[in-house]
Amino acid sequence: MLEHLELFFRSIFVDNMVFAVFLGMCSYLAVSKKVSTAVGLGAAVIFVLGVTVPLNWLLDQYLLQEGALVWLGPEYADYDLSFLSFILFIATIATMVQLVEIVVEKFSPSLYNSLGIFLPLIAVNCAILGGSLFMQAREIPNIGLALNYGISSGIGWFLAILAIAAIREKIRYSKVPAPLRGLGITFIITGLMGIGFQSFGGMLTGDNEPPEQTQTTTAETQEEKEIKKEIEDKEKAISYNEAINK
């Protein structure tokens, strides 16, 4: 349970798709002019990531990894098909997007109307393929965590595009230097937001800080504490003496 929670918050805030690894920047910049469309695209990304990451996890586990084919028989144990992962992942994503589009259109026309135009865009969104590739690179151990990872990185992306769309709606009323207008200022705002998100780095375990630094700071604080104690003791002694003198 704890590892689920940790992965959840880590993928939303610490390893945010947009601010930490710059995935899905193209649609992030192109579709963030209005909040309503940003919400639609963000929801579609959460949905597709939630479907494709567990699916690609299964593919990776039972088809691609070294020794993954052992369920076919012991003579297949030496096969390593991981060089095929790019082509297989992207094919899964493209077909899943198509399939999801058909299913959603059939069963929920209202959802289709709000997501519909964004679904085909998503097949070539780097955030989706990136989700699967990071899932593979980080060796996520089981399918529950893979599902968690897909959905929570989708939520992180959703938050990012929602925030930038809201800021861009407001910034229309500000006087931005003409050459920076539009794209330039969006880049710089995203950079500043990214720096803000960096501060989530130590939120969970604090393991992002180099250990030496923490040691020196604790040493310093200990010294400071001792000095403070001495000062307090002296003050106490002084006030005690004064009280006696009176």
Add this chain to the structure above:
Amino acid sequence: MALLSKKDANLIKDPLADNNPITIQVLGICSALAITAELKASVVMAISVLFVMGVGNVVISLIRNIIPSKIRIIVQLVVVAALVIIVDQVLKAFAYDLSKTLSVFIGLIITNCIIMGRFEAFALGNGPRRAFLDGIGNALGYGVILVIVGFFRELLGSGTLFGMKVLGDPIAKTGLYSIGYENNGFMIIPPAALIVVGIIIWVQRSRNRELIEEA
């Protein structure tokens, strides 16, 4: 450029400045930013994209008349994915450390919008020769921005270029460091890339006023 007619030369020249894929067309930013903390990684990424774009554009252009238009996205993805697998395997074989640094970002060339964008916009409607030039031009335009960003981030962030200490040794206090210069650790963290690209856009648009967006 005696070999090329003026029209063909423009195919290469335009994307380098006035129609740059990153700063004007806003394509391919995804993979451009994360790997630019070092100049070496930027150069390797630029070369990889150059290869994929050049060859991919020619392949798509050669088979453009036999691709059914309904499944063209899938066909394009398969072509790119095959080329990227080649790049990935070559890097793993000859530059293993670098391929570890670039990690998933080589794979993400597949979904680099520049490539799909140029396939859709150019290779599907033009012959292989022109498509090749267009691919090379756009990949170079992409590479130029990557190298500029990589140059400034590595120089200001670590004081090195290609891993060589060009500003002196920060520990032994030689060169610039002897007069109190410090590395700017801010340039190493990922969001700095966004700000550097923002500044490049700013400079480019103030030099060429036609590119300024309407308010």
